[in-house]
Amino acid sequence: MDVLIQLVLNGILLGSMYAIISVGLTLIFGIVRVVNFAHGEFLMVGMYAAYLLAAKFGLHPYASAIPVVLLLFALGALVQRFLIQPLLSADEHIQIFATVGLSTALVNLALLLFGADLYSVPPSAAQGSVQVAGFTLVKGQIVMFVCALALVAGLHLFMQSTALGRAIRATAQNRNAALLMGVKVDKIYVIAFGMGAACVGLASALVMPLYPVTPTIGTYFVLTAFVVVVLGGMRSMYGAFFGAMIIGLVDSLSGYYIAPDLKEVVYFALFLLILIFKPTGLFGLGRGTE
16 A cells, blocks of 8 residues: 555656646647647757756756746747747648747757757755655655646636736637737737746756756657646646646556556557547636636
């Protein structure tokens, strides 16, 4: 029983990392209606930024969270304004090709600047562990769990309680109606894409103490994020959060009880089953985002 509880705790803490990444992906799709295949590369850019701030200025990755979040917000806003916005009236596959092309360009730019070597920040307390009621928890994962809860709660309050949040919800629900009500939809799209990228910027700062960065690190995380988003529902922030918890549990339990090399097979099989039997996801919404 102790082993099972430890695995469940590990899964929940692991899921919190996927949650922060997936919430950003959900924001972009739920509001802008674009599947951002460069989302993993945004994570990679954020991790390199956190590494450079640590290497050049001695900043702990957690301390670099604010500049990294601002950098990723700016990157996301620029991508939306100059790459996605001109293609919004084009066929969906054109938008997909644009984000895939951006993904490839960012990976190759990182290879050009940093090579294929692994880069990591100096060891810190985030890599250590604590004992809670006899169970071992990684400090960095505890921080991610707390941040994931704060992020979802903060976004909920922002969407419900601010004029900008209500404008974003209106745009997500019905673009044309929002236009008739005076909402500047193109501006909302830029802000929403920037917010989605900022979420992955936060994830970058939190992940950096635990994982080394390479130009291709985003691929693994974004594939899992897509599974999480489909599982939870493509337009639900809460679905992304709880979907991430489910995937974290599946990852932890299948890695122990089946085989570490097969855990990805298990949750990608779950991904296919969800697509077949409930394409809207477990917490999916018909329209809009919550």
